[in-house]
Amino acid sequence: MIHTGLQNKVAIVTGANHGIGAATAKALAAEGVAVLMNFLRMPHLDGVKGQSAAEIEITTPGLAYYNHQRSKSAEEVVQAIRERGGRAEAIEADLADPATIPLLFEQAEALLGPVDILINNADYCTADTFQSGSTDLAPGGYAITEITSETHDRHFAVNSRAVALLIAEFARRRRARGIHWGRIISITTDGAPGFFHEISYGASKYALESYTRAAAEELGRYGITANIISPGPVQTGWITPELEAQIAAETPLGRAGQPEGSR
Template structure:
């Protein structure tokens, strides 16, 4: 589905691209290089309450960088914990870019806590963002999809983290099942659906201790990079990736 192969630029919607160091930003730029136009969401209040803080120039910079590859972009600030946000996101992207061919779910709520100290509020927020919003986005995508059979793509980014990461890991487990259900339930549309577990990825959140532990546990002897995941997303979005469907793919250098 590379735009250069089709003679036009198909449209991808990528969620969670509010940080230059994040996986979603790499996905946006890689798809731009491969001939896609991209709508992407971000939510500044989430970054503001996380240890890395907000990156106020990231959204403008990402759009400008994608533009150097010929891509037209649309940036939409969206609170995906709001059930009404998903339809508004698609309406904005369709208005500015056209119908969406590929949906890449890279947003998340991720606040460390365990079985004994997770609050009900935090648990509910994780499921609202990581699971419910993903379901609603996939549902909205399916309702609107009018592309040729075999061209549609749904890709979600998941995680197998659970210990001391209960609400994040549990909600990502739900996301896996939602994505794998889509592979079957969207078959009539010719849409493939896959989940990617990129393993621990160096996006600025790791402490020195975490980095050392990950390096010791990774056979290839380096940390995962956002580009590693972006490369796989781009492959799955291409015609060459069209026979991969209903899979939970571990692309983590052997960490798992």
């Protein structure tokens, strides 16, 4: 048996109502970590005209299913962890609001204890492009719009600024307590250096990577490590069966990624 040393640690996992965040929260809880899950129920993405949840089987991955997953609370995840004897709490709050950042730590400390682990998983993603009047669709089937100040700022508020503030708050509180240990994990995308038709998403994730690398350099002296996970396509509900078959054919392992890992 591998002893991870995580027993009785406390973690904040952002974007934990479904997908990678939910799987991460469950995996940490299985190792004895108490988890505070942050989430935000998101409005539905627009897709092909006339396409709706009523027209697509809700259990089939694709736009309607993905919209359903994004609109859920984290209560199912909390319940699943508690049923297995773990400790978990959830708080719905928008990371685009800077006031959310200290609130998450205050809630975690009040309910579970000082935060030892920070998982930056939450993201904001709408498809935008430099191509004016594009009628293309993103790989998940949702609509693409021309970049605006709003699409730019919303991506960077959640994917970049919130991550920087979370890391800073985490480091400040660890140092104030004189604790020489901490773990920061940031989830990005293999398309961060340049993301066709999701340009603001890719750019904001690249900024997340830069902040996390800087944290690794600056905070290592305090026993805090910072690492980046950059997965390829992961089936969090947005990959249609047709697209999943294409991904499998182009991937050495012959499959798309799964939030829980290999099966």
